[in-house]
Structures are given as C-alpha cells and as structure tokens.
Amino acid sequence: MTGNHKQRYRFSEAPIWDLQRQYYEEEGLTAWRNDQVPQYITSNPMIATAYAEMIFGFLQDRANKGYGSEPVTIVELGAGAGRLAYHALLELCRLRDYAGIALPAFRYVMTDLAMSNVRAWMEHPALQAFTAEGILDFARFDAIQDTTLHLVQSDVTIRSGDLQQPIVIVANYFFDVIPQELLYIDDGQINEVDVYVEYPDHYDSMKPTELLNQIGLSYEHRRATEYEQESYSYRDVIAFYKEQLEDSHILFPVVGLDCLERLNKLSQNGFLLVTADKGYHLLDNWKYAEAPELVLHGRSFSLTANYHAIEYVYKQRGAAALFPPQHHQDINVGCILHLDQPMSYPQTRLAYHRFIERFGPDEFYSMKVWVDRHLESMDMQQILSFWRLGRYDAEFFIQSTQRISSLIPEMNDEDTQDLLTGIQRMWSSYYVMEQRYDLALDAGLVLFEMSMYEASKRFLEISIREEQDEVVPTVYYCLAICCLELELVEEASSYLGKLLALDRDHEEAMALLSAIQE
Numbered sequence: 001m002t003g004n005h006k007q008r009y010r011f012s013e014a015p016i017w018d019l020q021r022q023y024y025e026e027e028g029l030t031a032w033r034n035d036q037v038p039q040y041i042t043s044n045p046m047i048a049t050a051y052a053e054m055i056f057g058f059l060q061d062r063a064n065k066g067y068g069s070e071p072v073t074i075v076e077l078g079a080g081a082g083r084l085a086y087h088a089l090l091e092l093c094r095l096r097d098y099a100g101i102a103l104p105a106f107r108y109v110m111t112d113l114a115m116s117n118v119r120a121w122m123e124h125p126a127l128q129a130f131t132a133e134g135i136l137d138f139a140r141f142d143a144i145q146d147t148t149l150h151l152v153q154s155d156v157t158i159r160s161g162d163l164q165q166p167i168v169i170v171a172n173y174f175f176d177v178i179p180q181e182l183l184y185i186d187d188g189q190i191n192e193v194d195v196y197v198e199y200p201d202h203y204d205s206m207k208p209t210e211l212l213n214q215i216g217l218s219y220e221h222r223r224a225t226e227y228e229q230e231s232y233s234y235r236d237v238i239a240f241y242k243e244q245l246e247d248s249h250i251l252f253p254v255v256g257l258d259c260l261e262r263l264n265k266l267s268q269n270g271f272l273l274v275t276a277d278k279g280y281h282l283l284d285n286w287k288y289a290e291a292p293e294l295v296l297h298g299r300s301f302s303l304t305a306n307y308h309a310i311e312y313v314y315k316q317r318g319a320a321a322l323f324p325p326q327h328h329q330d331i332n333v334g335c336i337l338h339l340d341q342p343m344s345y346p347q348t349r350l351a352y353h354r355f356i357e358r359f360g361p362d363e364f365y366s367m368k369v370w371v372d373r374h375l376e377s378m379d380m381q382q383i384l385s386f387w388r389l390g391r392y393d394a395e396f397f398i399q400s401t402q403r404i405s406s407l408i409p410e411m412n413d414e415d416t417q418d419l420l421t422g423i424q425r426m427w428s429s430y431y432v433m434e435q436r437y438d439l440a441l442d443a444g445l446v447l448f449e450m451s452m453y454e455a456s457k458r459f460l461e462i463s464i465r466e467e468q469d470e471v472v473p474t475v476y477y478c479l480a481i482c483c484l485e486l487e488l489v490e491e492a493s494s495y496l497g498k499l500l501a502l503d504r505d506h507e508e509a510m511a512l513l514s515a516i517q518e
C-alpha cells in the first residue's frame with residue numbers, strides 16, 4: 001500500500017506494542033548484539049549485587065520468622081540476555097556460602113516472552129552449574145496474560161496458591177517496555193489519550209520491526225469515565241490523580257499491575273518486588289507531564305515506568321514500598337514488600353538501605369560515565385578501586401586496558417598482585433553475551449606485559465581456543481615467549497611454527513626458533 005495511512009488506537013492497543021513484541025520474539029538474544037537494547041546500566045555486576053543482597057536479606061527474614069523449610073521462588077520477568085540473573089545468582093550463592101547460616105532453599109526462575117531466549121539460557125555455559133545444583137530454572141512467561149509458570153528444567157507447573165513462601169519478583173528494565181495506558185488529567189476529569197498512527201509509504205511491504213522507526217504518532221484525548229467507576233480495580237489511585245493533577249499526562253501501568261496480581265496469586269503469602277527502571281515514584285515528576293515520547297533503541301523502544309501508581313496501589317493494600325529519598329538520574333531502584341507485616345522484614349529493608357539508598361546503582365552509573373571520560377588521568381589505585389566498586393566488571397576492564405598497559409612500567413608488586421587477582425575474579429564471573437568480545441585476549445596481553453607468564457599463557461590459550469578463526473600472529477609470539485620463560489621449549493617451538501605458518505616472514509619468530517634449535 002502507498003500513500004499516508006492514518007489510524008486511531010487506544011494507546012495500549014496501538015500497533016507499536018505488537019511491533020515491540022515481534023521484535024523481542026524474533027530477535028531473541030540477538031537484540032543485545034551491538035548494544036541494540038542497552039544492558040550495561042541494568043545488568044552490571046554492581047546492580048546485580050544489590051539485588052542479591054536484598055534477596056539474601058529476605059531469605060534471612062523468612063528464616064528468622066520460622067519459615068525456613070519451604071523453598072523461596074524468585075521469578076525474573078523479561079530476563080533478556082540473562083546477565084543480571086547470572087550475576088545476581090552468583091552473588092546470592094557467594095553470600096549464602098560466606099554466611100553459612102540457616103536459610104530457606106531457593107530457586108531462581110528466569111522468564112521471558114521470547115521462547116528463543118529460554119532455549120539460549122538452557123544452553124548457556126555460565127548457567128549450567130546453577131541448573132545442575134537445582135537452583136535455576138526457566139519458563140516462558142508472557143506478562144500480558146499468563147497465569148501459571150511452567151518450569152522447563154524440572155517440568156513443574158506453578159499454579160494459583162502453590163507457593164507457601166511469598167514469591168520474589170525481579171522486574172529489571174521491564175515495566176517500561178510492556179504496554180501502558182495513557183491518561184490525560186485536567187479540570188478534575190480523566191481522559192484517555194488515543195494515538196493516531198501515521199504509516200509511511202509502502203508500509204505493508206516493510207518488515208514489522210523496521211516500521212517502528214518510521215511511523216508517526218500524534219495524540220488526541222477523549223473523556224473516559226470507566227476509570228472512575230466503583231468496580232474499577234485501580235479506582236483509588238485514579239481518584240488521587242484526579243484530585244492532585246491538572247494538565248498532566250500519566251502513563252498508567254494496568255498491564256504491569258495485573259501481571260503483579262497474577263504472580264501474587266501463585267503464592268499464599270504475597271510478594272517481594274525488586275525492580276529497577278527508568279521510572280518515577282514521585283508525583284511531582286508526573287505533574288504537568290507532556291505526552292510521552294518513545295525512546296527508540298534501534299528497533300525497540302521504552303517509555304517511563306509509573307512507579308508512583310504501583311507504589312500507591314500496593315501501599316493501599318498494606319504493603320511497604322522503598323524508593324530512594326534522593327532523586328535519581330538514570331535508573332530508579334525500588335522494592336515493594338507486599339507481605340504480612342512488611343516492616344517486620346528488617347534484613348530486607350536494611351539491604352535496601354545499604355545497597356540502594358546510601359549509594360546504589362544510579363550513583364554508580366553516574367560515576368561510571370564520569371570515569372569513562374577521565375580514564376587517561378587515573379592512576380592504578382584509582383582504577384583498581386573503581387573496578388572493585390563495580391565488582392570486577394569485564395566492561396570496565398575492557399575499557400581501561402590501554403590505560404592499564406601504560407601504567408604497568410611504574411606498578412609496584414602489590415598493584416601487580418591485585419591486578420592479577422582482579423583479572424581472575426573477573427574471568428570467573430564473565431557472562432558471554434551475543435556481542436562477543438575476546439576478553440581472554442585482553443587479559444592475556446595485560447598479564448604478558450606484567451611478566452606474569454603462567455597466567456598470561458592460560459588466558460592466551462583460552463583466547464586461541466575460543467577465537468580459532470581469528471588468531472592474531474602476535475598471540476603465538478607472546479605464547480612462545482611465555483613458554484620459554486616457563487622452560488617449555490618444545491611448546492615454544494610449536495607456537496613459533498604456528499606463527500610462521502601464518503606469517504612466514506616474521507623475523508623475530510625465525511630468530512627465536514633458530515636460537516632454540518641451536
């Protein structure tokens with residue numbers, strides 16, 4: 001079809017949501033290749049550690065209340081690439097093993113709309129140890145409609161009322177990608193905002209996922225009395241908005257709230273929600289708000305999560321809600337305890353206090369942005385400190401290898417030892433993503449420059465194994481030197497042979513080989 005084509009929709013039913021759904025379902029994990037969907041801010045080891053601390057606090061609280069015998073189920077919604085789940089679970093296990101205290105057993109369930117994500121997680125090498133231990137399972141779960149969870153690993157279906165422990169829900173960068181209603185509040189009246197979608201020429205010959213970048217949106221509101229009726233589930237928060245707001249657009253998370261309610265029903269004892277998003281919990285942020293703009297990430301988009309509405313609805317039902325007293329810059333982390341006597345969960349609340357409120361993922365991310373720009377002026381102690389703050393994050397190491405290399409000549413023994421320990425810790429918790437990076441090569445070369453030949457050899461050999469088709473000749477040369485330093489003369493000759501097979505004029509290799517053979 002050609003010519004401009006315009007159609008009117010209710011906001012939550014506009015085709016943009018179908019396009020987004022199709023994008024995630026079709027792309028699966030490739031959505032995270034080349035950072036199409038941002039992931040660092042929401043899935044780095046620092047934020048995952050904060051999640052693990054809150055979940056660990058919750059396990060302690062349950063044990064202290066005498067509910068230690070039933071397992072706790074942790075369900076992550078829209079787990080995407082799986083990096084947050086991996087780091088959170090790793091840290092949770094570390095805390096459990098370090099503390100050695102009696103806790104309820106737990107199982108972490110990674111879920112997503114895209115079945116291809118579920119299949120990819122089942123195969124992911126970093127997740128195998130957790131599934132073998134029986135603490136990780138997977139399920140396809142569509143937040144828009146599903147009411148049960150079928151765990152594919154253990155072949156168990158969790159239905160209404162099955163869980164005796166409260167369910168722990170993790171919703172990370174999630175509420176802002178699922179459909180929301182759009183309301184306009186003015187003159188004490190609730191209006192629903194409809195969206196006009198303007199299609200480009202030849203839109204019906206386009207791939208659905210290409211369309212998102214090209215369709216135009218405009219809005220028009222109409223009176224909507226259904227939100228004010230006695231029978232409407234979220235009438236109280238709507239009444240509050242009616243009273244408090246004027247000339248304001250509100251994204252209203254009906255799908256998100258309904259999803260929480262469906263998950264709530266799986267347990268006999270409520271839920272703990274741990275969530276992070278680009279989202280506002282303060283009413284002030286919604287006052288006089290303009291109609292939203294879609295923030296496009298390649299071929300997907302996100303809006304803003306309305307944590308205010310979620311907090312309001314559950315507080316009215318007796319929950320406690322924790323959000324930071326300070327304003328956030330990029331990511332807002334919240335925790336809602338929809339539990340019997342929620343204030344009697346001190347370890348959960350303390351974990352929130354220590355790992356979010358005092359200094360949390362939002363502050364960390366702001367500093368990371370600054371550090372990225374100032375790496376060239378940082379010394380080794382500052383690099384090591386920030387790396388430790390970020391829980392030995394691979395991304396930070398990758399970004400700072402050049403600077404580290406330039407500092408190696410003046411490094412003392414203690415820094416050298418700490419850098420080696422850091423590289424080992426980073427490697428032991430490295431989660432390979434679609435956007436592959438040869439981390440082992442970077443680690444091996446830095447260690448080589450530090451004259452740590454044994455460790456360097458280990459990483460360079462991993463790099464060769466994993467990147468067989470793209471081995472750089474220098475790697476063989478470094479390996480030959482490592483072997484000579486370790487008195488492995490035959491291996492050194494073999495690496496030089498491989499190097500000369502790739503580059504038969506490599507003068508240093510020829511000289512070294514003839515020196516060995518003499």
Ligand SMILES: C[S@@+](CC[C@H](N)C(=O)[O-])C[C@H]1O[C@@H](n2cnc3c(N)ncnc32)[C@H](O)[C@@H]1O
Binds near residue numbers: 037038039112
């Ligand atoms: C923006 S990504 C966030 C991924 C991950 N939580 C993170 O923090 O990086 C949103 C995820 O939600 C999933 N998703 C989208 N719509 C969904 C739905 N209706 N039900 C369940 N998952 C959905 C997508 O497949 C995608 O993995």
